[in-house]
Amino acid sequence: MFDVVVVGGGPSGATAAEDLALLGRKVALIDRGGRIKPCGGAIPPRLIRDFRIPQSQLVAKITTARMISPTGRRVDIPIENGFVGMVDREHFDEYLRARAADAGAERLTGTYLRIARDRTGTHVIYRDKQSGEERSLTTKLVIGADGARSNVARTEVPGGDSIPYVIAYHEIIEAPGPRGDYHPDRCDVIYDGRISPDFYGWVFPHGKSASIGMGSFVKEVDLKKATADLRAASGLSDCPTIRREGAPIPLKPLDRWDNGRDVVLAGDAAGVVAPSSGEGIYYAMMGGRVAATAAESKLKTGLIRDLGLARKLFMKEHKSVFKVLGAMQNAYYKSDERRERFVSLCHDIDVQRLTFEAYMNKELVKARPLAHLKIGVKNLAHLTGLVRAEYV
Template sequence: MSRPELGVIAETFDCVVVGGGPSGATAARHLAEQGRTVLLLDRQGRIKPCGGAIPPRLIRDFDIPDSLICARASEARMIAPSDKRVRMPIEGGYVGMVNRETFDEWLRVRAERAGAQRRTGIYTGIEREADGSAVVLYRAVGVDKDAPPMAVRARMVIGADGAKSSVAAQEVKGADRQRYVFAYHEIIKAPSRGAADFEPQRCDVWYQGQLSPDFYAWIFPHGDTASIGVGSMQKGFSLRTATTALRKLTGLDACETVRTEGAPIPLKPLKRWDNGRDVIVAGDAAGVVAPASGEGIYYAMECGRLAAEAVEAALLNRDPRHLKTARSRFMRAHGKVFMVLGVMQHFWYRSDKRRERFVSMCADPDVQALTWQAYMNKELVRAKPAAHARIFLKDMGHLLGLRPA
């Protein structure tokens, strides 16, 4: 039912997108390019803690210009509990690194140029009119909380408002059962070459229990700056203390801190993304962050695109059943990757002994080749059965303790 204090609702949009991160901005742009009226509603000033890595497939699929790439990582280095260090060079390619503050805003501007309307506001809920139509309520930033909310009518709503999504909590069954890794990072000014254990073309991933008991810590280059952070599911574990320890361990404690950020990261896709009539979620709100790696930018943008296509089909055919296609298409393309990474996280991250063996496995050329091919192209590599067989035998050797760590 409509609330009398809302008064006359002057605006109606084909779709209101709540959240202007990579997923929401991508969805808004796609729908606007189809000629739909779109409102992109975003709360200003929030930047998600993120290493900022984007694979070549994202750059290709979403037309990302070189100007947004602030660094090109040509290798990763894995650090084991014993301090054993394994380098994983990327043969013939690189991983692009972006600053989320710049990257996300560029995506929002692109959506606006495609025809989406942008507004800064805080989503407060969805009301229903007498005929069941959705009315999206939001509060302008800086306005008294007791003031009446702003209201727009929406034929469809995409909730891309991040982990612990307010849209999902209200409209999507099962969203309240999601589990999270909590992440924290500090953006620092990058040290001069040789001044610390840091290289501007290398991503460092630390698998040590004192830095993270069940996930990992990282140092990622961002050109003039760097992201140094930690993730963990363990309640009571101090992410800030672990980040401080990592900075001291690597000589980055002397670098100036630019800003700090923290946020939950979902562990797996929700079993349902829509409410069956006019709301669908995307990005972190849908849980599309890769287990084990915590990678989310590519999957968020892909999810946003699929959600927009599902909304377009639902609007065109006047049939909300099309909303279900976004999740089914995403899981068909990426579900196996998520399953494999989930099993890997569950097994290998549980103790320092297992983490030690995991890092040892990363030294294997077959593992490195298939890992990078899968990461860069966002699909499991099926063309090398002999390499898969070798990896399986080596993996079983590590699992059974038959191979040295």
């Protein structure tokens, strides 16, 4: 009998498993093994601090972010008083799983199949990767951390099959030093309808490698061609390709994260990827942490309502940021004309400072009310067309 079975060994599931194991709970962590999620790999300083990530996991430290508009306008945004850490998900995710095992979680490799229930309890059925046999784990609670199109969410939680998502694709390449339009200390974010009609493309350095990719809601978009165009524009077409990956990225948290009985969701399964930016690693790990908190509370008190703590705790801290980012995506990602105005707005020094302070600390900055007022006025002027999309 396990206290908790965690389905999914990405950052969210591994964090939940480690937190519960450190509390002395008997935990199983099931992961399919061998899957690497397409991801730019950016993590903020707050994640490094809150989750005790060693410097050895960082493959690069980014000091500049560059926004590129549909007309080719480039806005370099220096990251003041900090940096963006870059990780390679192939190694980062495995590090987190190994750390959960070191804390006492039992690692199992296999594919989740279903949840069954009888008088003896709740049973997680999975197919063991090595033997191919179906196996069963009896548990008190289940944490579903099995990704954007979560089978746990789809079958166990009301509304769990209706998360809107972007299809993302990227290629990991062998990266040179500074070359053409590429620099190993700078992340490029490309807002251009020819690359993505409703999201963006990216070129993110990973030290000796780089992630180049894009995402879109539009099924007809040729993701591989768009990525090839990004590589060509950056002068990286002839760099050897290490691997290619594609997957859905959810962009709206579910209204409910638990089934009112014995299941709670975490990470992509709960839809906690930031709108507009698509940032997911930090929010996934926070989702794993609050799911573990909810599970521990339910195990202690026996109260079903404690499973709802996961969503309540997460939204208490991050709802405002998600709301602002969602409004920004709805306002600026609709057309190239709007994207042009967005990049133009990014020239403003207050926009740059507040954006990265919020990114690094994961909260809306309230220290400079006059700056917020100035940004609000400029934002309204750009959206209504009262100013031209140009350097401001």
